[in-house]
Amino acid sequence: xxxxxxVFGVWLVFVNVLALSLGLPVPALPTLILVGAGIQLHAxxxxxxxxxxxxxxxxxxxxxxxxxxxxxxxxxxxxLQSLCRLxxxxxxxxxxxxxxxxxxxxxxxxxxxxxxxxxxxxxxLAGAMQASLPRFLRYDGIGAALWASLGLALGxxxxxxxxxxxxxxxxxxxxxxxxxxxGLTAYxxxxxxxxxxxxxxxxxxxxxxxxxxxxxxxxPLPLLLDIRAPGLRDVDPFIIxxxxxxxxxxxxxxxxxxxxxxxxxxxxxxxxxxxxAWMAAQLRRHGFTNVLPLRGGIDAWRAAGFPVVAIPxxxxxxxxxxEASADA
Numbered sequence: 535x536x537x538x539x540x541v542f543g544v545w546l547v548f549v550n551v552l553a554l555s556l557g558l559p560v561p562a563l564p565t566l567i568l569v570g571a572g573i574q575l576h577a578x579x580x581x582x583x584x585x586x587x588x589x590x591x592x593x594x595x596x597x598x599x600x601x602x603x604x605x606x607x608x609x610x611x612x613x614l615q616s617l618c619r620l621x622x623x624x625x626x627x628x629x630x631x632x633x634x635x636x637x638x639x640x641x642x643x644x645x646x647x648x649x650x651x652x653x654x655x656x657x658x659l660a661g662a663m664q665a666s667l668p669r670f671l672r673y674d675g676i677g678a679a680l681w682a683s684l685g686l687a688l689g690x691x692x693x694x695x696x697x698x699x700x701x702x703x704x705x706x707x708x709x710x711x712x713x714x715x716x717g718l719t720a721y722x723x724x725x726x727x728x729x730x731x732x733x734x735x736x737x738x739x740x741x742x743x744x745x746x747x748x749x750x751x752x753x754p755l756p757l758l759l760d761i762r763a764p765g766l767r768d769v770d771p772f773i774i775x776x777x778x779x780x781x782x783x784x785x786x787x788x789x790x791x792x793x794x795x796x797x798x799x800x801x802x803x804x805x806x807x808x809x810x811a812w813m814a815a816q817l818r819r820h821g822f823t824n825v826l827p828l829r830g831g832i833d834a835w836r837a838a839g840f841p842v843v844a845i846p847x848x849x850x851x852x853x854x855x856x857e858a859s860a861d862a
Contacts, residue, residue: 543569547587548594551682555598557654563685566591570689571696580690588682595647595678596671599657603670606658610769613658614803635765640665643673647681662769740807740829741799743838749797750776756797759788760832761813766803772842774801774835782813785820794821801828801835 547562547569554562569587577583605613634642634652640660646653660670689696741749749756760767760777767773780788780800792798798817800810810827817825828835836842 544587544590548590551591551594552598555595556601563681566682566685567689567692567696568700570686571693572689573686574690574693575697584686584690588679588686591682591686592675592678595682596675599674599678600671602657603661603667603674606661607664608661610662614655614662614766614769635659635663640669640673643670644677644680647677648684653677659765659769663765739826741826742829743835743840746774746799746828746835747838747840749799754797756799757788757792759798759800759813760802761800761809762803762832767845770803770832771845772832772836773845774832775841775843777801777843780813782809782816785813785816788817789820792822795823798822798825799828800825801831803831803833807831 547565550560550562550565553560566587570584573583573587574580602613634646634649635656640663642652642656643660646656657674660674746756746758750758755776758774758777759780760773761780761782762770767779773779788798798814800813801807802809804810807827807829810831814825814827830837832842
């Protein structure tokens with residue numbers, strides 16, 4: 535076990551946690567558990583060394599998170615969308631994070647590291663939402679401290695059990711590493727296959743921005759739904775003219791208010807229009823015959839040079855008499 539502590543030393547903890555904070559798929563929590571167990575078994579007293587490792591872990595976490603915070607502050611939605619494209623759960627990563635953030639604000643950072651996928655997007659979202667640096671560092675630091683303390687505490691409490699597991703793995707030799715790598719590869723492959731299956735299921739026809747522009751010049755007008763979550767509309771406070779806000783989890787108002795032959799166009803802020811495509815599929819199941827996601831969402835609309843409408847601050851409904859703008 536002493537050799538284990540030397541291998542997974544303080545500097546490796548720093549590098550491991552920093553890499554995780556920067557978005558690399560590395561298992562930092564197991565490293566903290568192993569180091570916590572090693573310190574508990576071989577340091578007397580153990581608490582000074584544990585506090586030292588805790589400080590190193592918090593510093594590494596804040597350093598990596600600060601990079602994403604400033605990226606979100608400078609580049610906004612582009613940073614969030616890029617991160618969600620890297621996620622194996624891109625259909626939910628942005629929506630889930632934004633809903634947590636809308637409810638708790640920057641305080642969500644205190645628990646973000648405990649929720650898979652939440653930490654990856656909540657940090658740049660805090661920057662995009664213009665959270666002040668002192669508040670960001672305060673809550674992110676608390677979250678980093680709680681997360682690292684959990685790992686070190688688990689290692690210290692179950693030090694003997696951890697040592698027994700390591701001894702068993704050592705006796706099994708290199709085959710154990712191969713089995714673990716195969717298992718990790720299989721897990722990532724399964725998640726990737728699930729994402730591909732979802733995209734294939736939702737790979738229906740999209741409406742192009744030029745087509746939507748033409749539809750908006752005809753009568754009757756299509757029902758245009760903006761299903762971005764409220765916090766993301768705060769980051770990008772513009773909508774396509776004529777759009778109404780909707781929640782893909784709450785279809786009842788749409789089902790009650792519109793006939794099934796209504797032409798509906800849906801847009802979101804998620805990669806590959808996944809949320810919009812999912813909502814379109816749900817509406818089709820309820821009998822709507824002409825519902826399509828907008829390819830590229832509001833970003834493609836804006837990039838094509840079509841006007842957007844500013845949302846009055848704090849207004850969660852369709853803005854009346856809002857001023858059109860050609861750019862954000």
